[in-house]
Amino acid sequence: MEPLNALVSLSNFMLIPALAYGSQLALGALGITLIFSILRFAHFAHGDTMALGTAAVIGGTFFLQAQGITEPFGLPTALLAIPFGLLVMIAYLLTADKLVYKYFRKVKAKPLTLVMASLGVMFVTNGITRLFMGVGETRFEDGNRFLFTVREFRDFTGLAEGMALRSAQALTIITALVVMVALFWFLNRTRSGKSMRAYSDNEDLALLSGINPERVVMITWTITAILLVLAGTLYGLDKGFRPFNYFQLLLPMFAAAILGGLGSPIGAIVGAYVVAFAEMGITYAWRRVFTYLMPEGLEPTSMMQLLPVDYKFAVTFAILVIVLLFRPTGIFKGKVL
Amino acid sequence: MKKLLLASTALAFSAGMALADEVKMGVLLGFTGPIESITPYMADGAEMAWNEINESGMFLGGQTITSVRADSTCVDSSAAQAAAERMISSDGVVAIMGADCSGVTMAVLQNVAMSAGIPMISPSATSPAFTTTESNGLFFRTSPSDARQGEILAGIVMERGFSDVALTYTNNDYGAGFANAFEESFLALGGTITSKVAHEEARGDYSAEVGQLASAGGDALVILGYVDGGGSMLRTAYELGAFENFFIGDGMYGDEMISAVGEALEGTIGTIPWAEGEGADRFHAMAEEAGVQGQSSYTRESYDAAALLALAAQAAGEATPEGIAANILNVANAPGEEILPGDLARGLEILANGGEVNYVGATNVELVGPGEAAGSYREYVVEGGEYVTVQFH
Numbered sequence: 001m002e003p004l005n006a007l008v009s010l011s012n013f014m015l016i017p018a019l020a021y022g023s024q025l026a027l028g029a030l031g032i033t034l035i036f037s038i039l040r041f042a043h044f045a046h047g048d049t050m051a052l053g054t055a056a057v058i059g060g061t062f063f064l065q066a067q068g069i070t071e072p073f074g075l076p077t078a079l080l081a082i083p084f085g086l087l088v089m090i091a092y093l094l095t096a097d098k099l100v101y102k103y104f105r106k107v108k109a110k111p112l113t114l115v116m117a118s119l120g121v122m123f124v125t126n127g128i129t130r131l132f133m134g135v136g137e138t139r140f141e142d143g144n145r146f147l148f149t150v151r152e153f154r155d156f157t158g159l160a161e162g163m164a165l166r167s168a169q170a171l172t173i174i175t176a177l178v179v180m181v182a183l184f185w186f187l188n189r190t191r192s193g194k195s196m197r198a199y200s201d202n203e204d205l206a207l208l209s210g211i212n213p214e215r216v217v218m219i220t221w222t223i224t225a226i227l228l229v230l231a232g233t234l235y236g237l238d239k240g241f242r243p244f245n246y247f248q249l250l251l252p253m254f255a256a257a258i259l260g261g262l263g264s265p266i267g268a269i270v271g272a273y274v275v276a277f278a279e280m281g282i283t284y285a286w287r288r289v290f291t292y293l294m295p296e297g298l299e300p301t302s303m304m305q306l307l308p309v310d311y312k313f314a315v316t317f318a319i320l321v322i323v324l325l326f327r328p329t330g331i332f333k334g335k336v337l
Numbered sequence: 338m339k340k341l342l343l344a345s346t347a348l349a350f351s352a353g354m355a356l357a358d359e360v361k362m363g364v365l366l367g368f369t370g371p372i373e374s375i376t377p378y379m380a381d382g383a384e385m386a387w388n389e390i391n392e393s394g395m396f397l398g399g400q401t402i403t404s405v406r407a408d409s410t411c412v413d414s415s416a417a418q419a420a421a422e423r424m425i426s427s428d429g430v431v432a433i434m435g436a437d438c439s440g441v442t443m444a445v446l447q448n449v450a451m452s453a454g455i456p457m458i459s460p461s462a463t464s465p466a467f468t469t470t471e472s473n474g475l476f477f478r479t480s481p482s483d484a485r486q487g488e489i490l491a492g493i494v495m496e497r498g499f500s501d502v503a504l505t506y507t508n509n510d511y512g513a514g515f516a517n518a519f520e521e522s523f524l525a526l527g528g529t530i531t532s533k534v535a536h537e538e539a540r541g542d543y544s545a546e547v548g549q550l551a552s553a554g555g556d557a558l559v560i561l562g563y564v565d566g567g568g569s570m571l572r573t574a575y576e577l578g579a580f581e582n583f584f585i586g587d588g589m590y591g592d593e594m595i596s597a598v599g600e601a602l603e604g605t606i607g608t609i610p611w612a613e614g615e616g617a618d619r620f621h622a623m624a625e626e627a628g629v630q631g632q633s634s635y636t637r638e639s640y641d642a643a644a645l646l647a648l649a650a651q652a653a654g655e656a657t658p659e660g661i662a663a664n665i666l667n668v669a670n671a672p673g674e675e676i677l678p679g680d681l682a683r684g685l686e687i688l689a690n691g692g693e694v695n696y697v698g699a700t701n702v703e704l705v706g707p708g709e710a711a712g713s714y715r716e717y718v719v720e721g722g723e724y725v726t727v728q729f730h
Contacts, residue, residue, distance in 0.1 A: 164576055
């Protein structure tokens with residue numbers, strides 16, 4: 001039973017939270033990678049647009065709750081409000097593209113100029129979000145909070161250690177999986193997806209074969225909007241909505257995209273899970289797990305923790321620096337879809 | 338020309354006279370920032386005391402106290418110092434009721450008040466650091482030090498039979514000071530602290546912090562923080578099954594806590610500075626009459642701080658910083674006639690006649706050590722979503 005207890009304890013405190021966090025990062029990093037490979041710039045406004053999209057979903061949730069439409073099958077009401085959030089986000093991103101990025105594309109500005117422009121969009125978006133939501137925390141999770149609680153699990157299995165699975169975590173992991181499969185299907189099987197890949201591979205050749213660039217750009221923003229709203233809503237359901245935390249997600253999301261190889265969707269997903277597990281694993285105190293695993297008399301006396309929990313972001317940053325130094329192309333050598 | 342000169346001199350003179358009738362005292366509180374929701378009531382509490390004194394007409398032979406409000410921001414030391422400097426140099430306050438949060442209070446005390454020689458009475462700075470800081474006899478507080486609360490909380494935890502506990506605190510002056518005080522007392526009582534982890538406010542996810550505490554084990558978790566971070570820690574620890582028993586400090590008391598944390602809070606035991614008795618009852622009645630929210634946090638302490646400043650000036654016979662600073666301990670402690678809220682006029686009269694007063698006020702003021710409240714604490718337990726008093730310490 002000892003190894004089982006170790007596994008349950010590890011899952012409860014590290015594996016499940018890291019899996020959920022990794023899934024949220026993966027959805028975000030996919031957006032970054034898409035924009036990078038089609039529009040060819042690093043989208044700095046990613047975290048804050050994610051916050052704005054989530055804010056729209058929260059607004060929709062509160063409206064639905066006020067109408068008495070709540071908790072479909074015990075699931076969070078926010079799921080019903082996602083279509084509204086999507087519409088707002090698509091409209092917002094397309095407007096931002098028309099007002100800001102389109103001009104820079106037309107004059108064939110350097111990527112760095114576009115990055116700076118997206119920095120500007122980031123500040124504006126951030127301001128809009130705070131105007132509506134304030135800077136404090138908003139909780140919008142409802143429905144059944146748990147699939148099973150620690151106490152239920154313990155009573156059911158009779159183990160010494162317990163494990164909880166929150167609905168938001170399960171929802172995140174499942175949704176992320178479905179979205180990833182759908183995205184790959186779209187990119188590889190549909191006409192629009194193929195035209196996106198062609199455009200990202202060789203812009204001139206794609207134009208010559210009659211692909212409408214503005215249409216490709218529009219589809220890219222639309223897909224990004226879907227990814228952003230889903231990632232943001234799932235993150236908010238799991239951890240509560242606070243604009244500043246979304247801004248802070250920018251670093252791990254970029255680290256994930258760069259680690260996997262900018263422009264490679266599969267890389268973004270792998271990168272996201274590596275970043276999430278590294279952040280959690282390196283700052284996790286392994287003492288309890290090893291106490292179960294080691295033979296009697298050899299139990300660890302220290303906390304067996306590589307870094308204090310405050311250094312989570314430092315871990316991400318270190319990953320980013322190491323990748324850029326030793327393998328700037330990332331694990332999957334990105335650049336094209 | 339001669340007439341004009343004469344007239345303007347007379348005017349200047351009379352203006353000078355008018356100024357001499359008015360004593361300015363500062364109210365330096367965080368009207369913006371993390372505690373902006375409670376500071377307006379604190380300021381109202383302080384001004385309630387001064388209004389009572391002004392109405393009596395017995396303050397220093399008929400002078401009146403004018404309140405000068407300024408923003409300490411609670412967190413930005415440089416802004417708080419600038420506000421205090423402006424109060425002292427341009428408004429000419431003789432004493433300050435404030436500041437509020439421990440960090441800015443320390444900054445204002447050391448960088449502004451001590452060089453200007455202006456006395457301060459803080460209603461809410463509870464960091465143990467003030468006990469050992471040399472203030473040249475200028476700093477007082479009507480709230481007790483967290484060192485005392487740490488001691489009381491450690492006793493409660495021990496008494497309930499938990500000798501192995503994990504400890505987490507919010508990462509600032511308040512949290513660290515409180516945690517050290519608790520740890521010291523708890524170890525002295527023979528307990529063991531399995532792990533001591535700081536947590537930040539405003540994070541989305543606290544499972545890593547909780548994971549570390551759980552890994553170290555312990556029978557109970559002691560959380561010294563605020564509703565935001567501390568409340569999230571408590572809920573996460575409960576949901577992950579890391580701990581079943583919780584003890585919390587005063588920063589986490591409030592209805593907000595119950596609505597934010599919910600069932601996880603059930604059975605949690607905590608402490609909070611609490612005044613009971615005739616003084617508190619009288620204060621609440623007066624506050625209600627004056628339309629002031631007397632039940633809010635630290636309003637009683639603010640009233641007492643303001644009243645002490647005025648009584649000290651009366652005892653000195655002059656509204657000067659030196660006079661006030663030298664007389665605060667005399668009016669606050671025995672011997673003398675006991676003064677409750679609403680009795681300020683009687684206190685002023687006794688002092689004017691050369692007598693002595695022992696200001697009791699709304700919080701049973703008794704200044705100990707370098708001039709801080711001894712304090713009484715309420716031990717409560719959360720039962721059925723309500724705070725139920727266990728006993729007073």
